[in-house]
Amino acid sequence: MIPQELLKLIGSGESITVEFKKSRTEVTKDVYETVCAFSNRDGGHIFLGVKDNGEILGIEKDNVDKVKKEFVTSINNENKMYPPLYLTPMEYEIDGKRILYIRVPVSQDVCRCNGRIFDRNHESNIDITHHSDEVYRLYARKNGCYYVNKVFPAFDISDLRPDLIERARNMARSRAKDHPWLGMTNEEVIRSAGLVLKDQYSGKEGITLAAILLFGTDQLIMSVLPQHKTDTIFRVFNTDRYDDRDVVITNLIESYDRLMAFGKKHLNDTFHLDGIQSVSARDNILREIVSNLLAHRDFSSGYIAKLVIEKKYIYTENASLSHGHGALSLTTFEPFPKNPPISKVFREIGLADELGSGMRNTYKYTKMYSGGEPQFVEGDVFRITIPLAEVATATVGPNSYIVTDLDTPGDTNRDINGDINGDINLSETDKKVFSAIKINPRIKRQELISSLEIGKSTLDRSLKKLKDMGLLKRVGSNKTGSWKCTPL
Numbered sequence: 001m002i003p004q005e006l007l008k009l010i011g012s013g014e015s016i017t018v019e020f021k022k023s024r025t026e027v028t029k030d031v032y033e034t035v036c037a038f039s040n041r042d043g044g045h046i047f048l049g050v051k052d053n054g055e056i057l058g059i060e061k062d063n064v065d066k067v068k069k070e071f072v073t074s075i076n077n078e079n080k081m082y083p084p085l086y087l088t089p090m091e092y093e094i095d096g097k098r099i100l101y102i103r104v105p106v107s108q109d110v111c112r113c114n115g116r117i118f119d120r121n122h123e124s125n126i127d128i129t130h131h132s133d134e135v136y137r138l139y140a141r142k143n144g145c146y147y148v149n150k151v152f153p154a155f156d157i158s159d160l161r162p163d164l165i166e167r168a169r170n171m172a173r174s175r176a177k178d179h180p181w182l183g184m185t186n187e188e189v190i191r192s193a194g195l196v197l198k199d200q201y202s203g204k205e206g207i208t209l210a211a212i213l214l215f216g217t218d219q220l221i222m223s224v225l226p227q228h229k230t231d232t233i234f235r236v237f238n239t240d241r242y243d244d245r246d247v248v249i250t251n252l253i254e255s256y257d258r259l260m261a262f263g264k265k266h267l268n269d270t271f272h273l274d275g276i277q278s279v280s281a282r283d284n285i286l287r288e289i290v291s292n293l294l295a296h297r298d299f300s301s302g303y304i305a306k307l308v309i310e311k312k313y314i315y316t317e318n319a320s321l322s323h324g325h326g327a328l329s330l331t332t333f334e335p336f337p338k339n340p341p342i343s344k345v346f347r348e349i350g351l352a353d354e355l356g357s358g359m360r361n362t363y364k365y366t367k368m369y370s371g372g373e374p375q376f377v378e379g380d381v382f383r384i385t386i387p388l389a390e391v392a393t394a395t396v397g398p399n400s401y402i403v404t405d406l407d408t409p410g411d412t413n414r415d416i417n418g419d420i421n422g423d424i425n426l427s428e429t430d431k432k433v434f435s436a437i438k439i440n441p442r443i444k445r446q447e448l449i450s451s452l453e454i455g456k457s458t459l460d461r462s463l464k465k466l467k468d469m470g471l472l473k474r475v476g477s478n479k480t481g482s483w484k485c486t487p488l
Contacts, residue, residue: 002092006101009045010054014123016325017044020052023100025063027070032081033125036113038104039085040138041120042325048089049099058097067100082112110135110142121380136300137380141321147300148213148339151199152224153206157187160207160215164253165189168215171349181348190215193348194341209299210341213252218444221251225299230255231306234266236393239310246436247451252294252342254442256351259290259307261439266309267392272368281369282392288362289316289384291352296320296338296382303381313387320382328376330363362386426465429454433462434471434485441482 009018019034031046038044048067049059059067068089074080075087085107089100110117116129119138128134140147165186172179181189190196195211198204212220213228221228234244244266248258263286272281290307293316297305301319308315321338335355337343346352353361359376362384366374372387426434432452437443448459466472473484 002094002099002101006045006047006092007094010047010050010056013054014052016120016122017042019044019046019123020050020054021046021048022051022057023048023067024057024060025067027067027074030125031071032074032113033118033127035075035085035087035102035104036081036111036116037118037120037125039107039111040118040142041106043106044104044120046102046104047099048102049097056094056097056099058099061098064091064098064100071100071102080114082115083107083109085111108142110138133301137298137321140300146339146341147298148208148210148341149197150209151197151204151206152209152212153199153202153204155207155212155220157190157196157207157211159217159220160186160190160211161217161251162186164215164251167253168345168349171351175348175350179348193345195345208341210339210345213299214342214345215253216251218250222249227302227304228299229304230259230293231304232259232262233306233308234262235308236266236311245451246439247447249447250442252346253349253351254440255294256290258440259293260286262307263290263309263314265439267314267388268394270369270389270391274368279365279368281365284365285314285362285369285386287351288358288365289314289386291346292316292358292384293318295342295346295352299339309393311388311390311393313385315383315385317381317383320378320380322378322380322382325379326377328359328378330359333359333376335359427462429458430462430465433459434466437472437483438485441484443483 010020012018014020017038019038021028021031021034023031027048031048034044034046038046048071050056068091071089072087076084078084085104087102087104089102092099092101116127117135117138118125119128119134120126126134128138136147169179169181169184169189172181180192184192190207190211193211195208195214196205197208199206209224212224216224228249230248232246232248233242235242237243244262246258246262248255250258260283264283267282267286269280269282272279293305293307297318298321303317303319305318306316308317337355343352343355347354352358362374366372366386370387370389370392374387375383375385377383377385429452433448433454436448436452445456445459448454449456452459454462463472467474471485475481475484
């Protein structure tokens with residue numbers, strides 16, 4: 001008789017790890033494609049003699065042995081399945097009907113069926129042979145290698161931003177007064193973080209992609225990873241489009257600043273106590289989801305990472321080299337390192353904690369902030385959803401941190417900005433330009449044009465006006481300098 005656990009699998013229907021095939025008289029071709037897909041993904045269960053809807057038809061009695069032999073012979077034939085697999089179908093009987101059950105384990109190698117590579121996606125087998133990104137991610141899963149360890153021998157430590165390395169050193173100091181980085185040179189810091197390696201093919205030494213993402217100039221990052229981007233959207237009032245948006249294309253440390261500033265700009269910081277101590281549940285939630293979004297994404301993918309704030313929830317999405325599919329449970333979740341070199345630096349400078357703590361903290365502070373529970377969904381796209389109480393976005397809109405109505409004495413927005421006084425006549429565009437620069441003083445002109453959706457001449461006029469009025473001052477060169485918001 002068929003075991004109860006197998007009956008439960010049949011009753012639950014087809015999924016990413018369960019497949020039904022009629023195969024009443026012979027093994028159909030797509031059975032082998034399913035074996036290949038299961039081997040390449042998370043393993044799975046195949047039932048022969050069962051319809052797609054879970055109805056048990058059974059294999060014709062005179063053909064059971066034939067189907068068994070045909071399957072075993074083919075699965076061991078390297079011209080059919082490479083590398084050959086050694087799987088044994090188990091025969092079971094239910095209500096006088098015979099079915100075959102095949103348990104397919106995860107293969108350590110990339111599996112091919114008839115020379116083609118199949119991967120599993122939901123209830124389907126997908127031929128990814130000619131999809132180079134998907135094939136790369138599959139090999140990365142099998143080999144346990146990390147894309148961020150890719151070496152660029154053409155670049156060295158001198159191509160990184162020394163000011164960012166110094167900033168990381170200072171952040172590490174605030175975390176530990178005797179941190180080892182304090183007595184190291186910039187080169188020693190980068191090497192100690194594992195950001196200089198040898199290319200396995202050429203044997204030449206160079207900085208890694210992780211080093212470039214953490215400490216590289218924007219130009220260098222774009223030259224090695226043109227798909228690098230994080231899209232932040234606030235969509236509460238204008239639900240057809242968005243109320244505010246920031247397209248972040250810069251290093252991971254300053255990306256963290258930008259994303260945190262965007263979240264704080266649009267979410268109320270409600271009062272909460274942890275024991276007898278006042279805590280910012282909002283800031284703690286943002287810290288966990290932003291650090292996860294930046295440190296654990298699959299950088300080989302062209303999927304655009306995003307942080308979206310809507311009326312009832314916040315969610316983040318990023319490409320991921322998944323170790324499973326579906327919702328994650330706090331009680332059964334087993335953390336896997338995604339980008340260890342980046343995670344290590346984030347921990348050293350206080351932007352993240354130990355692996356696995358982020359999920360626990362997010363649960364804790366979401367309960368405080370909204371009374372709900374966050375949802376973590378694993379897959380090729382990793383998604384975190386944080387439910388929001390109405391108060392979170394009720395009184396905060398896209399203009400709250402944008403300078404408006406500055407000629408009104410005691411204006412709330414002037415109090416928030418705190419660095420502009422007096423009677424000032426600014427257009428809406430001027431206010432948006434000033435606000436964007438105030439949030440990110442190193443923002444580039446092209447980023448302003450893209451994020452604010454204005455023309456070059458419009459931007460030039462606003463910058464000139466703000467400089468003439470003494471609100472803005474350029475510090476350093478046009479290429480490597482930054483903006484300074486100057487009080488009147």
